[in-house]
Amino acid sequence: MSDLKGYRKPWWHTQPEYVHPAYGSTVKRGPLQPLIEIPATLSEVTGPVFSATTIGKHAADLTAGHAGESIGERIIVTGRVLDENGKALSNTLLEIWQCNAAGRYLHEGDLHDAPLDPNFTGLGQVVTDAEGRYRFTTIRPGEYPWRNHYNAWRPAHIHFSLFGEAFAQRLVTQMYFPGDPLLPFDPIFNCIADEKARNRLVSSLDWENSKSEFALAYRFDIVLRGRHQTPWEK
Amino acid sequence: MSFQATTSQTVGPYFRIGLSPLYRNEVAGLQAAGTRIRISGRVFDGNGAAVPDALIEVWQANAAGRYRHPEDQGAAPLDADFVGFGRIPTGADGGFQFSTIKPGRVAGPGGCLQAPHIVVSVLMRGILKRALTRIYFGGEPANAEDAVLALVPASRRDTLMAQSDGEGHYRWDIHMQGEHETVFFAV
Numbered sequence: 001m002s003d004l005k006g007y008r009k010p011w012w013h014t015q016p017e018y019v020h021p022a023y024g025s026t027v028k029r030g031p032l033q034p035l036i037e038i039p040a041t042l043s044e045v046t047g048p049v050f051s052a053t054t055i056g057k058h059a060a061d062l063t064a065g066h067a068g069e070s071i072g073e074r075i076i077v078t079g080r081v082l083d084e085n086g087k088a089l090s091n092t093l094l095e096i097w098q099c100n101a102a103g104r105y106l107h108e109g110d111l112h113d114a115p116l117d118p119n120f121t122g123l124g125q126v127v128t129d130a131e132g133r134y135r136f137t138t139i140r141p142g143e144y145p146w147r148n149h150y151n152a153w154r155p156a157h158i159h160f161s162l163f164g165e166a167f168a169q170r171l172v173t174q175m176y177f178p179g180d181p182l183l184p185f186d187p188i189f190n191c192i193a194d195e196k197a198r199n200r201l202v203s204s205l206d207w208e209n210s211k212s213e214f215a216l217a218y219r220f221d222i223v224l225r226g227r228h229q230t231p232w233e234k
Numbered sequence: 235m236s237f238q239a240t241t242s243q244t245v246g247p248y249f250r251i252g253l254s255p256l257y258r259n260e261v262a263g264l265q266a267a268g269t270r271i272r273i274s275g276r277v278f279d280g281n282g283a284a285v286p287d288a289l290i291e292v293w294q295a296n297a298a299g300r301y302r303h304p305e306d307q308g309a310a311p312l313d314a315d316f317v318g319f320g321r322i323p324t325g326a327d328g329g330f331q332f333s334t335i336k337p338g339r340v341a342g343p344g345g346c347l348q349a350p351h352i353v354v355s356v357l358m359r360g361i362l363k364r365a366l367t368r369i370y371f372g373g374e375p376a377n378a379e380d381a382v383l384a385l386v387p388a389s390r391r392d393t394l395m396a397q398s399d400g401e402g403h404y405r406w407d408i409h410m411q412g413e414h415e416t417v418f419f420a421v
């Protein structure tokens with residue numbers, strides 16, 4: 001058996017280091033020893049596939065499934081999931097979570113003194129279509145304080161988790177909003193040196209998918225690692 | 235749009251909201267073939283303190299050495315009651331535990347079989363991208379011919395070994411830093 005085609009290495013400065021001292025918790029949690037480079041084996045080019053596995057009919061609408069209306073500005077979030085070779089990833093699961101409009105998570109660990117919304121849980125799941133597109137409806141999340149440093153506030157963001165097609169492609173990331181004045185001060189957003197890569201975490205206002213008199217839309221495309229190609233496949 | 239992979243960000247402390255629907259600590263179905271095992275351990279930070287907000291994700295082949303994935307075209311049979319995925323959050327003491335079956339051997343680099351192993355992603359507040367590691371089985375003769383283990387300095391291989399303490403139970407801790415820092419891989 002010939003060796004398997006591996007996945008591309010990250011572009012320089014486009015993925016964070018484990019220890020990023022501006023984000024204080026990384027100092028004692030990030031591995032210090034150099035990573036050991038291994039070839040991609042069957043174990044890494046396979047992975048769990050969750051096509052069309054969602055939590056139910058309200059999974060793509062975070063404002064639905066409660067007794068009443070969620071409080072806050074309703075928004076639509078849409079985008080495509082591709083790999084670095086430009087291949088659309090169809091039938092791939094996105095897991096989504098976020099705080100409510102007041103900046104509070106439905107989680108006992110969140111001690112921020114902002115109100116919970118009984119009509120907002122902050123959990124969503126969507127599966128991409130044949131062209132790798134996804135779409136969900138939610139409430140624009142609020143900013144919230146954290147204890148990283150004095151007067152530390154997270155910019156508004158939505159958490160995303162994707163498996164892709166292989167264990168090697170696993171990605172957890174966060175989507176931000178255009179023009180957020182907190183972005184330059186956030187150590188998590190600023191974890192990498194490459195400004196262009198960083199700014200790709202910022203969604204863009206999407207007129208095309210906005211619905212008049214209902215909700216603005218934001219576009220957030222996600223790229224997972226792609227496999228090395230042989231020349232004739234390019 | 236650009237075709238550079240999207241930058242990873244931390245799961246943060248509140249991942250349970252979004253990731254708990256796929257929590258599963260029973261990796262093998264009741265009818266799955268193979269030797270039943272249980273693996274438990276704890277996650278520690280660089281101070282030796284337990285990490286109570288980590289998430290462990292595991293992926294493995296079935297007892298015959300076949301992954302449930304289109305990329306695995308091996309001759310070994312699929313098992314109708316086995317997927318091979320687990321996702322386990324740590325508790326207040328940094329502990330996690332899951333039950334599964336011992337994986338079979340799968341193809342490795344250079345046409346050699348790999349020793350039985352489980353691939354693991356470690357996610358937590360305080361790391362900005364997942365940490366990738368593997369669980370091997372201490373005392374397994376095949377470990378000596380495993381191409382991935384051969385890339386790990388001998389002095390650190392122990393960190394990848396789940397050690398049996400009898401009755402199908404294995405112990406495997408994760409140390410993010412320190413003298414026993416777990417080996418993490420780049421692939």
Ligand SMILES: [Fe+2]
Nearest residue numbers: 154157159246
């Ligand atoms: Fe958050």
